[in-house]
Amino acid sequence: MARFNADGTGVWLLLDVNTATTNGSTLGALYGDLPGIILNTRGAGDAVGATPMDRPEWTTVNPLNGDVYLTLTNNSARTPEKVDAANPRGPNRHGHIIRWHDSDDQLSFTWDIFVFGANAAGTADINRSGLTELNQFASPDGMSFDSRGVLWFETDNGESTLTDYTNDQLLAVIPTDLVDASGKQVPVNAQNQVDLRRFFVGPNECEVTGITFTPDNKTLFVNIQHPGNWPYTDKATDATPAGTTVRPRASTVVIQRIDGGEIGTA
Numbered sequence: 001m002a003r004f005n006a007d008g009t010g011v012w013l014l015l016d017v018n019t020a021t022t023n024g025s026t027l028g029a030l031y032g033d034l035p036g037i038i039l040n041t042r043g044a045g046d047a048v049g050a051t052p053m054d055r056p057e058w059t060t061v062n063p064l065n066g067d068v069y070l071t072l073t074n075n076s077a078r079t080p081e082k083v084d085a086a087n088p089r090g091p092n093r094h095g096h097i098i099r100w101h102d103s104d105d106q107l108s109f110t111w112d113i114f115v116f117g118a119n120a121a122g123t124a125d126i127n128r129s130g131l132t133e134l135n136q137f138a139s140p141d142g143m144s145f146d147s148r149g150v151l152w153f154e155t156d157n158g159e160s161t162l163t164d165y166t167n168d169q170l171l172a173v174i175p176t177d178l179v180d181a182s183g184k185q186v187p188v189n190a191q192n193q194v195d196l197r198r199f200f201v202g203p204n205e206c207e208v209t210g211i212t213f214t215p216d217n218k219t220l221f222v223n224i225q226h227p228g229n230w231p232y233t234d235k236a237t238d239a240t241p242a243g244t245t246v247r248p249r250a251s252t253v254v255i256q257r258i259d260g261g262e263i264g265t266a
Helices: 025-033 034-039 039-049
Strands: 002-003 008-010 054-061 069-072 098-104 108-116 140-145 153-157 169-173 199-203 207-213 219-225 250-255
Touching: 002 207, 025 034, 025 039, 034 039, 098 140, 140 207, 153 207, 169 207
Parallel strands: 054 140
Antiparallel strands: 002 008, 008 108, 054 069, 069 098, 098 108, 140 153, 153 169, 169 199, 207 219, 219 250
């Protein structure tokens, strides 16, 4: 379990029978033994002061520097009174991606929020990363780095301000390219929007989930989960006529460049 402090630091909290709780007891006194703690992990985390997060989903590690990224899909149940530095919007209908870097002893870490999901027309409190119509998204979910350090993340969105504009999608960004004048990494913001790009959009009502690459980064695999009334023909953009029902086809999509080059390069 982790506690994310407001100053951008954090600590890992051991879930063990001897770990002290915030009320002066121990996890052993609450749950008896280690299996009991494991079966009540969320309650144990609350008891030791871990930070409740906004629906954690996927994690991935940047192969270039060891930074860890975590998608926090959304949390419409979080109220304004319950926000904290790591989960600063309540309710959080759009989700965000948080990242951290462990200390050498792996007992603590530093962290920041890499990007906030939002609709481009959202208020400053909603669209904190300055997203545009070209990269607006909500509910980040599946996520992975390729071997070059490109971060790919997918969405599982049900937020109406986004579903009216785009289906679920796959976006890409190279985090180590986002730096300030001193060379320090910075989050996605209004000044570096060109670096976060929408790469792929799925069919109506689907979730884009699951992602992997061939070692040469020339082939990309993504899954299309529970699409709606689609496809009607072999042409994916053809709309299904009103009153016509077809069998939705969940699938794995294989993406390659026509020239055989690496995916995601110019």
